Amino acid sequence: FFFSTLPQVRCAAAMDIADTLSDPLTLLRRFTMTKQPVKLVGDYLVFGRVRFPRAAPTAYRASTKGKPFYPVDALWFLLQKQSLKPGEYLRECTSNQMMPVSRPDQRALLAYLNGTADSSPAIDMTGATIVTAEPVPADEGATSAAAPMELDEPDDLEDAQAREEAAAAVAKAAAEKEREEAAGKAALAALLAGPHAQVAVEADGGADAADGDGGGGGGAEAAGPDGKKKKSKNMMGAAKAYIKADRAATAAILKREKTLRDRRAILCAPGVSSFQSVTHILEAFKAQQKALEREEQKARRDRSAAKPPPQPSSSSASSRPRAGSSSSKAAPPASAPPAGKAPKPVATIVVPAAITSAVNLWNVSQLLREKRWISPVELKQSGAAKPAEIKLEHCFEDGSRARFLVIENANKLSEAEWRNVACVIVQGAAWQFKGWPFKSEADLFTKVLGVHMRTRDETPNQLVKSWNVEKYAFSKEKVNQHDVAVTVSSFWQAVHKSMTVQKPHLLMKPHQLS
DSSP, X not given: OHHHHHHHHHHHHHHHHHHHXXXXXXXXXXXXXXXXXXXXXXXXXXXTTEEEETTOEEEXXXXXXXXXXXXHHHHHHHHHTTTSOHHHHHHHHHHTTOOOOOHXXXXXXXHHHTTSSSOXXXXXXXXXXXXXXXXXXXHHHHXXXXXXXXXXXXXXXXXXXXXXXXXXXXXXXXXXHHHHHHHHHHHHHHHHHOXXXXXXXXXXXXXXXXXHHTSHHHHHHHHSHHHHHHHHHHHHHHHHHHHHHTHHHHHHHHHHOOOOOOHHHHHHOTTOOOOHHHHHHHHHHHHHHHHHHHHXXXXXXXXXXXXXXXXXXXXXXXXXXXXXXXXXXXXXXXXXXXXXXXXXXXXXXXXXXXXXXXXXXXXXXXXHHHOXXXXXXXXXXXXXXXXXXXXXXXXXXXXXXXXXXXXXXXXXXXXXXXXXXEEEEEOSOGGGGTTOSOSSHHHXXXXXXXXXXXXXXXXXOHHHHTSOOEEEEEOOSGGGHHHHHHHHHHHHHHHHHHHHHHOGGGOBOGGGXX
């Protein structure tokens, strides 16, 4: 009874396979493994209720020059003539106008089609041309006179019973593989669903383990954290069978997909003129910063008001000018620090003097204060005056502050003033450091922070690449001014880090501010 119903079961399974698969290579492999006939009808190869053009390319690449894809009729013809010698096979291909499969490819290809091998390196699902299966017309399927594919078999399978036993073994292996794939699919679904779904799976597994191990040993092992990890590892191992079997079908599906939107397309936001959610966050951050600055200024004023006014000493009282004397010999100017208090430290930043440099005295104020970059050449052409020096103050992220003096001529600095140089913005030429009290560029940049700034359209300076300096590149386009702001923020972070390590006396902590 089993052998009499087996061909009908295989035929029904083949029809289901033909309805669900649309890849000629996979379909030919399934039909070959289940011993189902594949018919050549005119210019089509018929697989049950569907058909492909005989010249339809498969996903199997040839190892010959150019690595073309084998057509489906070439693989089908190789299956029919696999027992022939190489010379006889080539003559048959020539007489039947079939593309021959090269001899180096035959062994691996036959192993894959017969089910001996699960895959082959020559299979390229992503690069293959998509071929859609066609339904077989009813009249053509009823009247087709083509002979079905007859696989060459050994002599010991000539009788019908032996062939049925071989077919039964193949069907049993296919069914076992399908059971493994189904179990792997269930395990993968449980893993993707999370720990809540694993509870039921572990409960079933615990019952099986109890039957197999004879008691509470398996349950005790699965109760702890190590047991759960082991259970998840076993489930992942079971899921690999489905993942491996589904790889080719997944690749074919992905090849048919078309990307409509990705993360870059979303960031482009065509047609959107305002970003309210982003602007609200930015405005809230600015308001928070202004509130912190107001509180800091108020605390500073309160501290100043709480300090008693300095009392003049006897020496200062005796040295008061007499009536009618010159006002230039009066008390020290208001900008001078109070008696007995050291002056506030001032850090120095040296910038290039050349107008061709991306940063110099022409535009450093707009860059460091307003985070805007303006071409020095444009400023000069517009009639703007070049300042001799620039004074500015910056508050770092930790609340500390520093006062800076930006200059371009460092040859007049004394030894004590060189100790207050916090940063040197380099242009990329060694003559910029001529006359400086350093042995070499390496000696300079181990004691002072070096920074090189350029626009993105400038070619990177080869000499700067060998220096130990911070390198920044930004866009000079007005629509990309946020790029300049990011560069300036990174610059101040590097300055703060260098001053904390090498020039801590130039930083004023919050409790030192007055």
